[in-house]
Amino acid sequence: MKKRPADLAINGGPPAFAETLHVGRPNIGDRARFLERAAAILDRRWLTNDGEMVRAFEREVAAACGVPHVVAVCNGTMALALACRALGLTGEVIVPSFTFPATAHVLEWHGLVPVFCDVDPATHTLDPDRVEELLSDRTSAILGVHLWGRACDVERLARLAVGHRLALLFDAAHAFACHTDGVPVASLGDAAALSFHATKIVNTFEGGAIATHDAALAARLRRLRNSGFAGIDRVDGVGLNAKMTEVSAAMGLTSLESLEVFLEANRTNYAAYASHLDGLPGIRLVDTGTSRAYVVVEVNQEVSGISRDHLVEILWAENVRARRYFHPGCHRQAPYAERYPDAAARLPVTERLAEQVLVLPTGTAVTPGDVGAICSIVRVAVEERQR
Numbered sequence: 001m002k003k004r005p006a007d008l009a010i011n012g013g014p015p016a017f018a019e020t021l022h023v024g025r026p027n028i029g030d031r032a033r034f035l036e037r038a039a040a041i042l043d044r045r046w047l048t049n050d051g052e053m054v055r056a057f058e059r060e061v062a063a064a065c066g067v068p069h070v071v072a073v074c075n076g077t078m079a080l081a082l083a084c085r086a087l088g089l090t091g092e093v094i095v096p097s098f099t100f101p102a103t104a105h106v107l108e109w110h111g112l113v114p115v116f117c118d119v120d121p122a123t124h125t126l127d128p129d130r131v132e133e134l135l136s137d138r139t140s141a142i143l144g145v146h147l148w149g150r151a152c153d154v155e156r157l158a159r160l161a162v163g164h165r166l167a168l169l170f171d172a173a174h175a176f177a178c179h180t181d182g183v184p185v186a187s188l189g190d191a192a193a194l195s196f197h198a199t200k201i202v203n204t205f206e207g208g209a210i211a212t213h214d215a216a217l218a219a220r221l222r223r224l225r226n227s228g229f230a231g232i233d234r235v236d237g238v239g240l241n242a243k244m245t246e247v248s249a250a251m252g253l254t255s256l257e258s259l260e261v262f263l264e265a266n267r268t269n270y271a272a273y274a275s276h277l278d279g280l281p282g283i284r285l286v287d288t289g290t291s292r293a294y295v296v297v298e299v300n301q302e303v304s305g306i307s308r309d310h311l312v313e314i315l316w317a318e319n320v321r322a323r324r325y326f327h328p329g330c331h332r333q334a335p336y337a338e339r340y341p342d343a344a345a346r347l348p349v350t351e352r353l354a355e356q357v358l359v360l361p362t363g364t365a366v367t368p369g370d371v372g373a374i375c376s377i378v379r380v381a382v383e384e385r386q387r
C-alpha cells in the first residue's frame with residue numbers, strides 16, 4: 001500500500017525497516033572459503049610481513065586494475081600517505097575539498113599544503129579549468145579523487161601535469177572495479193591509492209593498495225611500508241609499518257571471488273533507484289562509477305521543496321541511515337577552516353554539493369524491494385512538499 005505523509009515514522013508511524021539499513025554494509029562473500037583460508041594461515045603460522053596471501057591478493061588486484069605493480073597496505077589512508085612520500089611531493093598539492101577528510105589529511109600530515117579546488121557539477125571530480133587557475137611555482141602535484149568511482153578528467157589533468165612537470169596521483173578509494181571507456185580507473189596516473197575498507201565493494205576488513213605502472217615507485221613503496229627495510233637487516237631510509245595482514249588478504253581474495261555477485265547486486269539496486277526516482281522533481285540520481293558501489297542523489301530544495309537535511313531526518317526515522325557524504329567539505333573542517341577562511345568563495349560547486357548530496361544504501365545487504373521502500377519514503381516526502 002502506498003505510504004501517506006501521516007504514515008511516515010517522523011510523523012509517528014512505524015519505521016519502514018525493523019533493522020537499520022546502512023550505507024556501506026560490508027559484502028561478505030563465501031564464508032566457508034574465508035574460514036578455510038584463515039585456517040591455512042594459522043596452520044602456516046605466517047600471519048603478516050609479505051606473506052603468500054598478501055602476494056596472491058596483490059597479483060589479483062594488479063590483474064583487475066590492469067597494472068604491473070600493486071603494493072598492498074593496511075588501509076587506504078596509508079596507501080595515499082606512502083604514495084605522497086614515494087613520489088617525493090613538496091610544497092602545494094591541488095586537491096578537491098569535496099572528499100573524505102583522509103585525502104587532505106595525508107597532505108597535511110606530510111607538511112604539504114592542500115590547495116582546495118572546485119569540482120565539476122556533473123561528475124563531482126576536479127574541474128581542470130579550476131585546477132589550472134590554482135597552479136603556482138610551489139605546486140608539485142595534482143591529487144584527484146575518482147569520487148564515487150567516477151573517473152576524473154584524466155586526459156586534461158595529465159596534460160596539465162606533463163606541461164607543468166607535476167606528479168599526478170589519484171585517490172581511487174572508491175574506484176576498484178570501475179572502468180572508463182573500458183579502462184580500469186585505478187590504472188590511470190602515476191599512482192592510484194585504493195581502499196579495501198569494510199565499506200568498499202571488495203574489502204579486507206581494513207586495507208588499501210597502491211596501483212602503478214612504475215616499477216621503481218613500487219619498489220620504494222615496498223620499503224616505505226616495511227620500516228624502510230631494503231634487505232633482511234638493511235634499512236635504506238625512513239619507513240613506516242603499513243603492512244597488510246594475511247587474514248585481511250584472505251578476506252580480499254575471498255571477496256574478489258564474489259566480485260561479480262557484488263557488482264550484479266549494485267547494478268540491480270542502482271537500476272531500481274533510477275526507475276523509482278524517475279521524474280521526482282528536484283531529485284537527481286548521479287551517474288556514479290561503473291561498479292555502482294555508491295548511490296548518490298542531489299536534493300535541490302528549490303525544486304523538490306524539501307532540504308537534503310530534512311530528508312535525512314525522515315530517512316533516519318525509518319531506520320535508513322542515508323549519509324551526507326562529504327558535508328561540509330574539507331575546507332570547512334579543522335584545521336583547514338581556520339587556515340583558509342576564504343576558501344568557500346572559490347568553491348561554489350563544492351558548497352552546493354555539500355548541502356545537496358545524499359548517499360543511499362546499496363550492496364548485497366540491500367534488496368531491490370528495500371530500494372523500492374526507500375524510494376517510496378523519498379517520494380512521499382517530496383510529493384507532500386509539491387502540493
Ligand code: T4K
Pocket residue numbers: 022023024025026075076077078099100102103145171173174195196197198199207208321325
Ligand atoms: N579517500 C576517500 C575518497 C575515501 O572515501 C576514503 C574512505 C579514504 C580515502 C580513506 O580510506 P581508508 O583509510 O578508510 O581505507 C567510511 C569508511 O570508514 C571510509 O573507509 C570511507 N572512505 C568513507 C566514505 O566511509 P565513515 O566515517 O562514514 O564510517 P562509518 O563507521 O560511519 O561507516 C559507514 C557505514 O557503514 C555506516 O552506516 C555503518 C556501516 N558499516 C561500517 C562498518 C565499518 C557496517 O555496516 N559495517 C562495518 O563493519 O567512513
